Amino acid sequence: MMGGMASEQTRTTTPTTTPASLRAPAEGEPPSHVAPRAWTARLLVVGIVLAALNLRPAITSLGALLEEVRDGLGMSGSVAGLLTSVPPLCFAAFGVMAPRLARRFGPGAVVCAGMAAITAGLLVRPYLGGAPGFLAASALALMGIAVSNVLMPVIVKRHFPDRVGSMTGLYSMALALGTSTAAAVTVPMTEALGGSWRTGLAVWAGLAAAAVLPWLPLARVRGTEPGRGTTTGAVVPAREPQAHRAARGPGERPAGPEAEAREAGSPQRAHVPRPAAHGPARGGRPPAAALRVTRSRTAWALAVFFGLQATAAYITMGWMPQIFRDAGVSAGTAGVLLAVTMAMGVPLAFVIPRVATRLPHQGPIVVALGVCGLVGYAGLYLAPAAGAWAWAVLLGIANCAFPLALTMVGMRARTGAGVAQLSAFAQSTGYLISIPGPLLVGVLYQHSGGWGLPLALMAALMVPQTVMGVLAGRDRTVEDEAAR
16 A cells, blocks of 8 residues: 555646655755655654544544433433534634644644644543533544644645645545544443443543654644745645646647646756745745635535535434434444444545546546435435445445545645645535534434434435535636636
């Protein structure tokens, strides 16, 4: 797997030989041409994987024990729906802060602090007593998840610009593995530890504590600051949109220094001066204007697509075990079924980004995932117990819209600064869109007494998700659209 990653040349960037911005450059050497120390590159990969493993157990471990938590804390169905809406609420509220924090402290330091917040929140939330304390501690853990969610694509784009597809796939695989493992083992582990749901939830703080360790030395690595442009003299990896390539006549070369750098395609490619991160560049030129990402239709389509896939994911993680349990499936088996759904993302989260980066339009992948989701929801309504394993697999495939959305974030922006802004905008806006979904499902479930209306809602939301995904998958960049 690592060998495939090393050889991949994705469509999103100009190939480079090594990750950039991992250590200070030698005197007179441009920052983007500096090779990292081997141990730093390996530690960065380990840190990314461990961080990704911790981005969902706080949610799926709760889903597996939701009935026990509701009984223990005296929650109604509506309050439980509010609890399952807390993740997207926190992701929307805190995710937008991530680029600003990264500019001030560095992305590595922010991710390190995020892992520490996850550790503290998971450790104390079962023992604070009552629903308010449980919600507050959950919010602390989710705050750490939120900033890490936004910064992972930025870190991948900056330090592995020639392997965006592979590194996004590795990160997404680890995320899916952590998600499915928490869903599968929380119930049996709780029973093995004495049967207390409090212990079964708190034990996941140990995994988060392990993720803090590799980020402690990486916290000093600053690199280019998100949202500030590239460092002076950096070569900007840029991908020319297919529409621009088609507009050139036969034999006509693309114009401009950036295009020449793309055409060179070698480690000795053209050097493109860029404005410094702070203040005017040499020669008196002012810094490049800030990207107004909200002027891009692709950015809005990607944000809505991200929000609707997040709605489906958090409804699935929070409520799917309860759907199976209400159909007569045991608690342990319901947890395993959720784990199967999440585990589908382990192989597919590596395959889908690699395929997506090789396609000029990601729309066909979006449509295929949407069809799987519609069939899965129909199956849950018609035969939830009889076809449980098939529906779990289909919904797991549909949930792979998440790694596809992350990949499109990297593909729809040309620069690291653009990816930082697009990632923050798409994820914060998307999670804001997803907040009502899990809450509404809980209200419909409580007042209708069954799963017919909630499943109809979930199926209906899959249609606009597919439409927005097709629009976001078109071959263009937000920088081009925002400049019009």
